Amino acid sequence: MKTILAIAKTTYGEAMRKKILNSFLLVAIGIIIISLSFSSFGFQQDITIVKAFGLGIVGLAAILISIIMGISLIPNEVERKTIYTILSKPVRRYEFIIGKMLGGAATLFVNVALMGIVFILAATLKAAFSTATIGTMAGGLEAATIKPQAFDPGLIIGVVMIYFQALLLLGVAVFFSVFLTPTVNFFMSGAVFMVGSFSSTMGSLLAGERLSAGMKALYKVLHTVIPNFGYFNIQNPIINPEIQMRSLPQYMSLVIVYALLYALVLMLVGLYIFNKREFE
Amino acid sequence: MSKVRNSWYLAAAVVALLVISFLQRGIDPLYPQFLPKQQMIVKGEVQETQLLLELPQQFLGLAFAGFREMAAGLLWVRADEFFHTGNYEALMPIFRMVTWLDPHQIIVYATGAWHLDYNFTDSYARSDRRYIPASISLLEEGIANNPRGYELYFELAWTHYYQKIKDYDKAVEWAEKAVQLPAIDPNTGREIDRPLFVDRMLAHMYEKAGRLDDTDRQWRETLAKYKELQKEDPDGYEIGLALEVAQRNYNLFLMRQEWRETDTKPPLDAGFDVRVKRIGPKKLSIKGKVNLVPASEYKDLASESVTNYWRDKPEDEHWRDGARVRITLTDLGYVRPKLPRFNWEVDDSVTVLVDDTRIAGGEFETIVDLGRDPHIYPLKAEEYKLTLMIKPQETPDFVQDRIGWRGEGLTDQRCLDTLTVPGHNVIKWEKIYSREDLL
Numbered sequence: 001m002k003t004i005l006a007i008a009k010t011t012y013g014e015a016m017r018k019k020i021l022n023s024f025l026l027v028a029i030g031i032i033i034i035s036l037s038f039s040s041f042g043f044q045q046d047i048t049i050v051k052a053f054g055l056g057i058v059g060l061a062a063i064l065i066s067i068i069m070g071i072s073l074i075p076n077e078v079e080r081k082t083i084y085t086i087l088s089k090p091v092r093r094y095e096f097i098i099g100k101m102l103g104g105a106a107t108l109f110v111n112v113a114l115m116g117i118v119f120i121l122a123a124t125l126k127a128a129f130s131t132a133t134i135g136t137m138a139g140g141l142e143a144a145t146i147k148p149q150a151f152d153p154g155l156i157i158g159v160v161m162i163y164f165q166a167l168l169l170l171g172v173a174v175f176f177s178v179f180l181t182p183t184v185n186f187f188m189s190g191a192v193f194m195v196g197s198f199s200s201t202m203g204s205l206l207a208g209e210r211l212s213a214g215m216k217a218l219y220k221v222l223h224t225v226i227p228n229f230g231y232f233n234i235q236n237p238i239i240n241p242e243i244q245m246r247s248l249p250q251y252m253s254l255v256i257v258y259a260l261l262y263a264l265v266l267m268l269v270g271l272y273i274f275n276k277r278e279f280e
Numbered sequence: 281m282s283k284v285r286n287s288w289y290l291a292a293a294v295v296a297l298l299v300i301s302f303l304q305r306g307i308d309p310l311y312p313q314f315l316p317k318q319q320m321i322v323k324g325e326v327q328e329t330q331l332l333l334e335l336p337q338q339f340l341g342l343a344f345a346g347f348r349e350m351a352a353g354l355l356w357v358r359a360d361e362f363f364h365t366g367n368y369e370a371l372m373p374i375f376r377m378v379t380w381l382d383p384h385q386i387i388v389y390a391t392g393a394w395h396l397d398y399n400f401t402d403s404y405a406r407s408d409r410r411y412i413p414a415s416i417s418l419l420e421e422g423i424a425n426n427p428r429g430y431e432l433y434f435e436l437a438w439t440h441y442y443q444k445i446k447d448y449d450k451a452v453e454w455a456e457k458a459v460q461l462p463a464i465d466p467n468t469g470r471e472i473d474r475p476l477f478v479d480r481m482l483a484h485m486y487e488k489a490g491r492l493d494d495t496d497r498q499w500r501e502t503l504a505k506y507k508e509l510q511k512e513d514p515d516g517y518e519i520g521l522a523l524e525v526a527q528r529n530y531n532l533f534l535m536r537q538e539w540r541e542t543d544t545k546p547p548l549d550a551g552f553d554v555r556v557k558r559i560g561p562k563k564l565s566i567k568g569k570v571n572l573v574p575a576s577e578y579k580d581l582a583s584e585s586v587t588n589y590w591r592d593k594p595e596d597e598h599w600r601d602g603a604r605v606r607i608t609l610t611d612l613g614y615v616r617p618k619l620p621r622f623n624w625e626v627d628d629s630v631t632v633l634v635d636d637t638r639i640a641g642g643e644f645e646t647i648v649d650l651g652r653d654p655h656i657y658p659l660k661a662e663e664y665k666l667t668l669m670i671k672p673q674e675t676p677d678f679v680q681d682r683i684g685w686r687g688e689g690l691t692d693q694r695c696l697d698t699l700t701v702p703g704h705n706v707i708k709w710e711k712i713y714s715r716e717d718l719l
Contacts, residue, residue, distance in 0.1 A: 044466035045387045049353040052382075056350025127467045148467040224301060231307055234314040239349050240384035241469030242426045243313075251310045258303050261296050268293040275286045
């Protein structure tokens, strides 16, 4: 365990020093702040845009950070030949992989948390210093003003779900990094993310009449085998106050366990392949 | 690393995958609630649709990758730019795309419908009425997708049926639904009190529709509600004002109810007389007279004791002006269509003109020019119907004091119509024109 934590700590330190990851973080935070300047037709639409834009940017940045970090965690060690030194010491291969994964997860956590805090703060301030006018588009009725509740706890849920989505994607990137070059891995991880997100709308597509039986069968297989990144996209009810969520704690628990288990599967298969590799 | 031990990793992975597939059985039934529920009104019925499949390809990727709300937000910012630069034509496709990406942004439905009703206008600032079915259809779709809050129901009732179309029965129908619902906190989604004016406006809508018993009941209920709210917030400005306005309007209603019982008798002969002349290509001069309502008619009214209208009227002002004659010119047989599903493309072969003109001193006069906007008034049909109408519902209160809410104090030897609005006496004049007559 000590070895795993030592590797995780080193991985975290190295990853946090990477300029490219820091730049993603800073750009994302900047865009979230800029989104505050959006002004549309009224508070309701403004806050919808701030939330949609904020959650979108945090999600996008988390995805990019996951992939870019994940594709280089192991290949960097191989390229710098440090892996030979590490594995020649009493470090087991599984300890190395788990340590790398934990370090990556911690880096991701700090990045998403920082973006999340800025985003939630921005949205809360926007609501706190606003009054919402509710009324009609035309017709000369006096507008009714209400003071919206400033803090929306749903935003925390949105950010938590983004973290676990990105964690699962990190698992995919680390898995591919065991046997693919970083460039190929970048596209592979991106493709898996796209297909896995597409999986979320599979249910409705399967119900449609436009798809052939063959396509429907293919979608069903993909839905089972490819990690379903769509499960984590629950922004719609968070952004739109009209919608009520039911069984949220149950759903979140199931999806978080799903993410952790899937990351475990990827790590186990990655370990199987990693163990077969020769480092001489 | 032994081969046997390494295989355990694979075995463990397979076991974990089995657990995952078991987990998915719990997740899959719960997940759809987080997807935008996509419903449309198709042939009058709410149906689940595959709107995503209708999205342009560039947005499909974003939608599938889980960024549909962000894409919708960005499009909305773009729509705002188009709106403020007056590029109205470009707005509808954006409204449609935003509602495809995220059908829960109620302001998009409200703004889109308002835009369709009010912003496509001819050279004389008359709105293009061919867009009204699309406007209603869009709001009905919005309501189907967002049934929880009062807002879109009231929007349809007030902005569209009451203000624009002046179909007071339909306005009442939707406003009655609105007063059953709360407002939704625009940030957190918790249910909050709907604006105070919603309940009050339903009373006005009942009154416009001539449903006096319902008006009385709604005023009483509204006042009772306001009084309860004032107990919770005795110094509240908004509730204080709302209560004052409601009480004043209810008292006025009660007075009018009593006055009009006698003031509408005997019925006033409108003597509606219309003269239409073609004064150029696609240009009609419309003039006429209507006996609505001379000051002398107020002399012995019950309301005179309060309004003193006749007493205070200068000798050279003999008329109470303010009512309007509604003018419609449409293809013969035109009925406003009910769209099978929302579509903002109008039938550009159809001509629908709706205008009105003010009655002053018992006379009215206007020119209807169809020539400057051939894209709105294509005049492709063989025959057209020109209708001039005065609905008591649309006249000002002081005119209604003499002719009644439902025209019970109104008659006309030639132009009285009791069928257009059942239970109401309407003044209506119609004439059929051929295409050649207008060209």
